[in-house]
Amino acid sequence: MNVPGTPPCIPGHIAIVMDGNGRWARARAQPRSFGHRAGQKAVREAVEFCLRRGVAVLTLFAFSSENWKRPDAEVGALMDLFLRALDKEVDELHKNEVRVRFVGELSAFPEVIRTRMRGAAERTAGNSRLLLNVCVNYGGRWDIAQAARRAARDVAAGELDVDAIDETTLARYFCLADLPPPDLFIRTGGERRISNFLLWQIAYTELYFTDTLWPDVDQAELARALDDYARRERRYGRAPEPAARTG
Ligand code: FPP
DSSP: OOOTTSOTTSOSEEEEEOOOHHHHHHTTTOOHHHHHHHHHHHHHHHHHHHHHHTOOEEEEEEEEGGGGGSOHHHHHHHHHHHHHHHHHHHHHHHHTTEEEEEESOGGGSOHHHHHHHHHHHHHHTTOOSEEEEEEEEEOHHHHHHHHHHHHHHHHHTTSSOGGGOSHHHHHTTSTTTTSOOOSEEEEOSSOOSOTTSSSGGGTTOEEEEOOSOGGGOOHHHHHHHHHHHHTOOOOTTOOOOOOOOOO
16 A cells, blocks of 8 residues: 555555674674664665655664564663664754654663653654654564554453454554555565564565665665565455556
8 A cells, every 4th residue: 555645656665674784794893783883874874765765654673572682782782872873863854854753662671762762752753754663672473462462451441342353453453553554575684584573564565685784775775676666566465457458
């Protein structure tokens, strides 16, 4: 589904798994945190690209529920990076009329980070040129579980009829329920998997995989993903369109 106002060949909503920071750093004999810092530059490239092309929503997988299992030093470096990025990037994002939201189980983050996330979201809430969803401590299965939990609570409170639960009613309980689902899912870094990113939301999303490591992603790489997307025929389960008649 296209976001209103976006030409059909431009995805209205792009979701990205930014993979490859660690390998990029290793290739330079540097710690993984060096790769994450380089990854921050690629985030800027992606935001700039979406602004230029008129993409309405960009959803980034910045920290998965499983990333807590990484060594303490790496998790600490990522938290540090998020804090500094929140201080440094928000002015520029705001200037470019980007609205920022944080999506996931935010209660697991230290209060200092949560306060900054809230501040960034509140400050940019009135912007509408691009919506940037930063998924942190997010997992697709967590999202399904929290949706089920909230629906069950509404049933218990008498606000939702069990027999009325169908795909449409349940969809309202998922993260990003206020948005059209992603049109294009991009994963960098060579792996061909979803890795527990948006599961419910990408049922009919076009998937694009590239071997390019996330810190090397630039406008040209993203343009290739969009060119590829423009050639896709989206059918949402329907039969293919009959071939155009000739002569
Ligand atoms: C995956 O690469 C990347 C991450 C777990 C972190 C992503 C974070 C950033 C790009 C930092 C900036 C983000 C924001 C929103 C400020 P990996 O470490 O799994 O790489 P590997 O597969 O090569 O080991």
